[in-house]
Amino acid sequence: MNAIKLFASEGIDSDIQAHYRFITSVKNTAEIHTHDFFELFLILKGSVIHCINGTRERLEENTLVFIRDRDVHYYEQTDEGDCQFINLSFHKEVIDALFDYLGEGFPKLKILSPDMPPTVRLSKTEKEYVRYRLDRLNLIPHTDKARVKAEVRALLAELFTRYMTMDDSPDWSEQPAWLQELSTEMKKKENFTEGTSAMLRVSGKSHAYLCRMFKKHLGTTPIQYINRLRLSYAENLLLKTDMEIVDICLEVGFENVSYFYDLFKRQFNMTPHKFRVNGERKISY
Numbered sequence: 001m002n003a004i005k006l007f008a009s010e011g012i013d014s015d016i017q018a019h020y021r022f023i024t025s026v027k028n029t030a031e032i033h034t035h036d037f038f039e040l041f042l043i044l045k046g047s048v049i050h051c052i053n054g055t056r057e058r059l060e061e062n063t064l065v066f067i068r069d070r071d072v073h074y075y076e077q078t079d080e081g082d083c084q085f086i087n088l089s090f091h092k093e094v095i096d097a098l099f100d101y102l103g104e105g106f107p108k109l110k111i112l113s114p115d116m117p118p119t120v121r122l123s124k125t126e127k128e129y130v131r132y133r134l135d136r137l138n139l140i141p142h143t144d145k146a147r148v149k150a151e152v153r154a155l156l157a158e159l160f161t162r163y164m165t166m167d168d169s170p171d172w173s174e175q176p177a178w179l180q181e182l183s184t185e186m187k188k189k190e191n192f193t194e195g196t197s198a199m200l201r202v203s204g205k206s207h208a209y210l211c212r213m214f215k216k217h218l219g220t221t222p223i224q225y226i227n228r229l230r231l232s233y234a235e236n237l238l239l240k241t242d243m244e245i246v247d248i249c250l251e252v253g254f255e256n257v258s259y260f261y262d263l264f265k266r267q268f269n270m271t272p273h274k275f276r277v278n279g280e281r282k283i284s285y
Helices: 092-102 108-112 124-139 145-163 177-186 196-203 207-218 222-240 245-251 257-268 272-281
Strands: 004-006 018-023 033-035 038-046 048-052 055-059 063-067 073-077 083-090 119-121
Touching (some): 033 073, 038 092, 038 124, 083 124, 083 145, 119 177, 177 196, 177 207, 177 222, 196 222, 222 257, 222 272, 245 257, 257 272
Antiparallel strands (some): 018 083, 038 063, 048 073, 063 119
């Protein structure tokens, strides 16, 4: 079956440069197609077979997918029935402007280059937040095109920096959905400061299983992963606050100051105090 090509000029308002849809059934989606624009879709309810670039993959509720302008895809119902999802389509110019704004520090090649598009399984809370952000577009009068356009760009900047940063990992695309969701949840301060007990609670997995999966997919251990998050947070507290170092140690989840100092020196090749002093020398108040 040959893919049809959809064009932004035929379905997306040129002033807004984006189009938002709530889709109640797979039956209301296009047959196999590609397009000259980009899109994000979020599955709100049910599951779907996503046929993408020659591969059939089952997507469950809470899954967020970014479709590039070169991807070829369509949808099929699962045996369990239909699904509902939200779709946001936008011009190539919008994504180019977003990547220019985010700069070289944003890993756009890890998003644009792989054979398969970025797919992220969100927690239920995160799914509801994204839905809320998308639904806000419906609160703006369609005639206020400049405001809708600004809201779309603000939304995309938030979604890409929040969910599409794709942490460095040699096999990110092979990570199971639950591990992607766990990684997102563990970036929350209340979780990484609590440590492995939060990881066990959030994931619902055993410690031994987590150790095997983290080693396989991330090349690290659960505690090393958590400590990396804690140290990154501590680094910023040292540079951006006047908190005492012992208080920073406790704030990021370390109960032992000596252990914190040892890990920090291994990571940054200097003590927390020297790190702060060096940073202050570069800043004029």
